Amino acid sequence: MTEGSSQRFERGTGRMRRLARVGSGRLRGVGVLVLAALAVGVLLALWLRPTVSPDQGRYVAVVFLVTLDAALGGLRAHLERTFSERFFVIAFSSNTLFAVGLVWIGDRIGVDLLIAVAVVLGLRIFRNLGSVQRTYARGRR
Amino acid sequence: MTSGVVLVATFVLLGSLFTVAVDATTEARRSAEPRRAQLIELITERHGEIDRLEEDVALVRRQLRTAESQLSRHAHEAAADRRRVRLLSGLVPLEGPGVRVVLTDSDLATTDPARSRRFRILDIDLQLVTNALWASGAEAVAINGRRLVTLTSIRGAGRTITVNFRPIAPPYEVIAIGAEMEAFRDTGVAERLENWSHLFGFGFGVTEERGLHVPAYSGSTRLVAARTVVEVEE
Numbered sequence: 001m002t003e004g005s006s007q008r009f010e011r012g013t014g015r016m017r018r019l020a021r022v023g024s025g026r027l028r029g030v031g032v033l034v035l036a037a038l039a040v041g042v043l044l045a046l047w048l049r050p051t052v053s054p055d056q057g058r059y060v061a062v063v064f065l066v067t068l069d070a071a072l073g074g075l076r077a078h079l080e081r082t083f084s085e086r087f088f089v090i091a092f093s094s095n096t097l098f099a100v101g102l103v104w105i106g107d108r109i110g111v112d113l114l115i116a117v118a119v120v121l122g123l124r125i126f127r128n129l130g131s132v133q134r135t136y137a138r139g140r141r
Numbered sequence: 142m143t144s145g146v147v148l149v150a151t152f153v154l155l156g157s158l159f160t161v162a163v164d165a166t167t168e169a170r171r172s173a174e175p176r177r178a179q180l181i182e183l184i185t186e187r188h189g190e191i192d193r194l195e196e197d198v199a200l201v202r203r204q205l206r207t208a209e210s211q212l213s214r215h216a217h218e219a220a221a222d223r224r225r226v227r228l229l230s231g232l233v234p235l236e237g238p239g240v241r242v243v244l245t246d247s248d249l250a251t252t253d254p255a256r257s258r259r260f261r262i263l264d265i266d267l268q269l270v271t272n273a274l275w276a277s278g279a280e281a282v283a284i285n286g287r288r289l290v291t292l293t294s295i296r297g298a299g300r301t302i303t304v305n306f307r308p309i310a311p312p313y314e315v316i317a318i319g320a321e322m323e324a325f326r327d328t329g330v331a332e333r334l335e336n337w338s339h340l341f342g343f344g345f346g347v348t349e350e351r352g353l354h355v356p357a358y359s360g361s362t363r364l365v366a367a368r369t370v371v372e373v374e375e
Contacts, residue, residue: 045160052168071155074151
């Protein structure tokens with residue numbers, strides 16, 4: 001799993017070729033869309049250049065992790081055709097609020113709860129990533 | 142189709158959040174960098190300051206040592222001066238070879254009060270003897286244990302003689318350390334007294350002795366009218 005993912009992130013062109021080889025038009029379209037959306041987001045941020053203080057940077061990182069988790073979870077649900085808009089929005093917003101609140105409380109009481117959030121979300125992210133990979137593998141077959 | 146839009150929006154958000162987070166971290170690291178450099182600079186600066194101050198301390202220590210040795214030398218000189226002054230002014234007892242002169246009143250009795258003076262040793266005789274002793278090399282003189290100093294007076298008060306304002310009784314023993322017997326005997330005073338001792342019956346003995354002892358002056362050294370020209374201790 002990790003070998004495959006690292007290989008995929010090493011060379012973008014290789015990944016594109018591989019995605020093209022998947023065959024299914026739906027899967028290929030999703031991959032291109034995901035990459036395009038990421039690029040748009042990066043360009044948007046570079047264009048807007050929001051100023052973030054180092055203290056706020058911690059919260060941005062938490063939101064980033066929650067968003068990564070939500071995005072992969074959503075992608076997985078989408079590929080498995082179980083995506084629910086309502087559930088996604090509720091889960092995403094509540095996760096964001098909860099994670100940010102946890103880190104905020106951690107900062108107040110002097111415990112770095114960012115680590116705890118990162119560990120839990122990291123596990124979820126890898127699980128979702130694994131599901132997405134499986135779906136791709138199935139589609140390839 | 143809306144589910145795709147939501148997902149795409151989520152990925153857009155993910156990309157921008159990633160960029161912002163990276164930005165914030167880079168910014169934090171960059172803002173911490175000058176502080177580090179400043180601290181390093183401050184530490185180096187302070188180290189230099191410490192080195193400089195240590196040099197100052199060493200310099201001041203050297204100066205202090207020099208001043209202390211100077212002070213001790215001065216104190217030493219002052220003490221030597223003091224000793225010399227005390228020695229010269231008769232404030233220390235002395236010992237040494239010299240001349241002992243013993244004078245006694247005449248045994249020849251007289252009933253005439255007007256003529257009795259002739260048969261007694263008078264203050265003037267003691268003054269003459271001591272002056273003659275000084276002249277023959279005396280460094281320290283005492284009469285009946287009373288040290289002669291610059292403030293000394295030898296006076297007659299009725300039938301008694303006072304030295305340093307204290308009465309003394311015959312026989313009068315004048316001790317002069319440093320005086321030479323031959324020189325003293327050659328003085329006119331000694332010759333006259335020798336003659337008078339035969340004529341009037343005075344006791345007049347002159348002996349040369351070693352290991353004579355002269356006590357220290359014990360009276361007051363306070364000056365009433367005189368003032369020192371040069372500054373002297375005490």
